[in-house]
Amino acid sequence: MDSxxxxxxxxxxxxxxxxxxxxxxxxxxxxxREICDLILGSTPYGSAAAVAAYAxxxxxxxxxxxxxxxxxxxxxxxLPRYSQRLGAYEMVPVANEDAETCVGEYGIREPIPGxxxxxxEAICNxxxxxxxxxxxxxxxxxxxxxxxxxxDRLLVGVHGVKVGVAYSWQVVDSLPAEPHDVTVDAIxxxxxxxxxxxxxxxPPADDGPGRMGVRWTN
Numbered sequence: 001m002d003s004x005x006x007x008x009x010x011x012x013x014x015x016x017x018x019x020x021x022x023x024x025x026x027x028x029x030x031x032x033r034e035i036c037d038l039i040l041g042s043t044p045y046g047s048a049a050a051v052a053a054y055a056x057x058x059x060x061x062x063x064x065x066x067x068x069x070x071x072x073x074x075x076x077x078x079l080p081r082y083s084q085r086l087g088a089y090e091m092v093p094v095a096n097e098d099a100e101t102c103v104g105e106y107g108i109r110e111p112i113p114g115x116x117x118x119x120x121e122a123i124c125n126x127x128x129x130x131x132x133x134x135x136x137x138x139x140x141x142x143x144x145x146x147x148x149x150x151x152d153r154l155l156v157g158v159h160g161v162k163v164g165v166a167y168s169w170q171v172v173d174s175l176p177a178e179p180h181d182v183t184v185d186a187i188x189x190x191x192x193x194x195x196x197x198x199x200x201x202x203p204p205a206d207d208g209p210g211r212m213g214v215r216w217t218n
Contacts, residue, residue: 007176011144015135015170028062031190035165036066039131039188044161048129050076052091052160055101055109060133061165064097071095078118078128080154081110089150090117120157128160132184137164141183141196142175155182163188 039045051070056062067077078091082105092111094100104110122128132151136144143164145151155162164184168191177183187194 004176004178008144009147011176012135012147015144031167032062033065034190035061035188036063036069038193039066039163039165040069042163042186042188042193044129044163044186047127048075048160049127050078050123050129052078052123052128052130054131054133055079055097056133057108061167063131063165066131067097078123079111080150081115081117082106083117089154091123091154092117124157124159126159126161128158130155130158130160130162131188132162132164134164134166134170136170136172136175137166137184137187138172138175139187139194139196140174141185141187142177142181143184144175149180152180152182158182161185163193 045051051067053063053067053070054060056064070077076093077095079094079097079101080089081092082088083090092115094111094115097109100112100115101109102112132143132155134143134145134151141164143151162182162184164187166187166189168189171187171189171194183196185195185197187196
């Protein structure tokens, strides 16, 4: 039987092969906007004082509109930056992506070196909502990343709500998981918000065609 690591590697290969090679920009922008609007209207976002987001890679959901809205509402926005000293990512407050980010480790845009990273205790408190990218998620909140384990380390000790951000095709029936893997509490997709914490207590609500309502519990 394959080990969990081997299962994950095989699944990553299949998912990358299944990724749509081209999506019309206008379609991607519309879907990304729908996902951003869904998160902006959610209870976890409404109760958050800060947003731990990410700079999207080409085939990831772009959160630019959400980050702009968060700043307008007075919320702090943080983005990950790779630290050579730590050998891991840290979260850094960013006021303007155009002026305060550059292409960094692994070709991903990240905060410029001169910006101070946020204190760990500040980003781990429950007032921060985390928006987490990934190759795939399942309804139990398991996440398949790109293989570096960076988010599993970054999310250790986080008390805020963790929301996976994904296109519909990235939500699968089940994913292999290891003890150190950090799960998400919800998944935001174009079809609605999936509550991964207590699905039995959060039945779908009638929020219109193609939209799954979620009752958030504390």
